[in-house]
Amino acid sequence: xxxxxxxxxxxxxxxxxxxxxxxxGADTDLVLSYFDWSTRECKITxxxxxxxxxxxxxxxxxxxxxxxxxxxxxxxxxxxxSVSSIFRAFSSCSGDRLCDDHSRVIDMLVAxxxxxxxxxxxxxxxxxxDDYGLKLSVVSCNQLLNSLVKESEIESVEYMYKxxxxxxxxxxxxxxxxxxxxxxxxxGKLNEASDVIEDMKSVGVSPxxxxxxxxxxxxxxxxxxxxxxxxxxxxxxxVESGIPADEFTFNILIDGFCKDGNILAAxxxxxxxxxxxxxxxxxxxxxxxxxxxTYGKLDEAIALSDQMMCSGLKPDIFTxxxxxxxxxxxxxxxxARELFDDLVKKGMVPTTLMYNTMIGGLYSKxxxxxAKRLKNELANKGMKIDNISL
DNA sequence: ATAGGGTTAG
Numbered sequence: 001x002x003x004x005x006x007x008x009x010x011x012x013x014x015x016x017x018x019x020x021x022x023x024x025g026a027d028t029d030l031v032l033s034y035f036d037w038s039t040r041e042c043k044i045t046x047x048x049x050x051x052x053x054x055x056x057x058x059x060x061x062x063x064x065x066x067x068x069x070x071x072x073x074x075x076x077x078x079x080x081x082s083v084s085s086i087f088r089a090f091s092s093c094s095g096d097r098l099c100d101d102h103s104r105v106i107d108m109l110v111a112x113x114x115x116x117x118x119x120x121x122x123x124x125x126x127x128x129x130d131d132y133g134l135k136l137s138v139v140s141c142n143q144l145l146n147s148l149v150k151e152s153e154i155e156s157v158e159y160m161y162k163x164x165x166x167x168x169x170x171x172x173x174x175x176x177x178x179x180x181x182x183x184x185x186x187x188g189k190l191n192e193a194s195d196v197i198e199d200m201k202s203v204g205v206s207p208x209x210x211x212x213x214x215x216x217x218x219x220x221x222x223x224x225x226x227x228x229x230x231x232x233x234x235x236x237x238x239v240e241s242g243i244p245a246d247e248f249t250f251n252i253l254i255d256g257f258c259k260d261g262n263i264l265a266a267x268x269x270x271x272x273x274x275x276x277x278x279x280x281x282x283x284x285x286x287x288x289x290x291x292x293x294t295y296g297k298l299d300e301a302i303a304l305s306d307q308m309m310c311s312g313l314k315p316d317i318f319t320x321x322x323x324x325x326x327x328x329x330x331x332x333x334x335x336a337r338e339l340f341d342d343l344v345k346k347g348m349v350p351t352t353l354m355y356n357t358m359i360g361g362l363y364s365k366x367x368x369x370x371a372k373r374l375k376n377e378l379a380n381k382g383m384k385i386d387n388i389s390l
Numbered sequence: 391a392t393a394g395g396g397t398t399a400g
Contacts (some may be wrong), residue, residue, distance in 0.1 A: 140394080149397090284400080
């Protein structure tokens with residue numbers, strides 16, 4: 001049995017105690033206990049250097065859960081430590097060169113920024129990690145890329161992608177490529193997205209259904225004339241590569257054709273979907289019902305919503321919204337009102353747009369009283385009608 | 391998983 005004796009000089013300064021603990025080679029568990037206890041009881045904030053020294057010890061001891069907690073605290077208070085100060089503290093607290101343990105802490109720092117909704121700081125950390133020769137993991141990179149896509153920070157996504165591909169130290173995987181392609185499609189950079197598909201193939205990563213679906217959706221949502229033609233061509237590529245269209249593919253195409261005003265084509269895809277044994281979902285029905293409503297095919301829309309109910313699907317807020325719109329447009333306001341009450345009863349919260357639709361429907365039927373009641377209800381929730389349209 | 395895991399549709 002090994003016993004470590006620690007000789008502490010009589011002192012009341014927690015910083016001195018912590019330093020002595022480090023220098024005496026105390027167990028990381030013990031150092032952490034003292035760090036936590038003194039932070040809590042003495043309300044002390046240690047210097048970034050000491051904190052980083054602790055983080056490094058924790059990494060060496062593989063105490064990752066503790067690192068995660070500590071980093072969460074650091075990241076929440078960004079006035080206390082900038083990204084650059086953290087890196088500086090790391091290089092000054094370690095005598096030797098930065099090692100794998102440092103990489104791991106910095107990797108977890110990036111993940112902490114993402115968790116705390118600060119992707120721009122994660123991006124800064126990504127750049128600095130490279131300056132300091134630290135290697136991030138593909139998991140943290142993907143988390144960062146994904147949060148940058150969500151924030152529509154596509155320039156940063158492109159920068160990261162290009163740097164990683166140029167330096168070839170981090171090996172991107174299928175998910176990484178899919179995230180980058182999604183980001184590019186989101187801002188309409190469809191050619192760049194296709195280039196990424198070529199890149200991934202050249203490094204031996206094969207596109208999957210998500211890759212193709214993302215690109216197809218990109219073409220449906222962007223581009224003017226012939227956009228569905230291009231989407232169709234990608235679908236052909238997809239199937240030829242041995243990847244069959246799935247639920248996402250069909251839904252993307254159906255919505256694409258509906259938004260393009262080509263209801264017949266959308267219905268054809270809907271048929272094909274069923275022929276191939278892919279089950280229609282709430283998303284399928286809400287796209288179609290919405291499309292049919294927009295182009296005045298109200299009876300078909302109602303028939304489809306009946307079909308949906310019969311298939312055992314329970315409408316959600318999106319499908320309710322589409323069906324209510326259909327009934328209002330058909331001046332079957334009682335039926336619409338019934339559904340409106342129904343969804344509220346089920347605990348769903350109507351959107352302002354749905355109130356607008358209902359109020360518009362009631363007015364067009366001459367039910368001024370009913371319209372006023374709903375208007376008041378809306379006002380009581382602090383919401384406002386903008387424009388009433390059907 | 392040495393911690394941790396990310397992507398597509400209304």
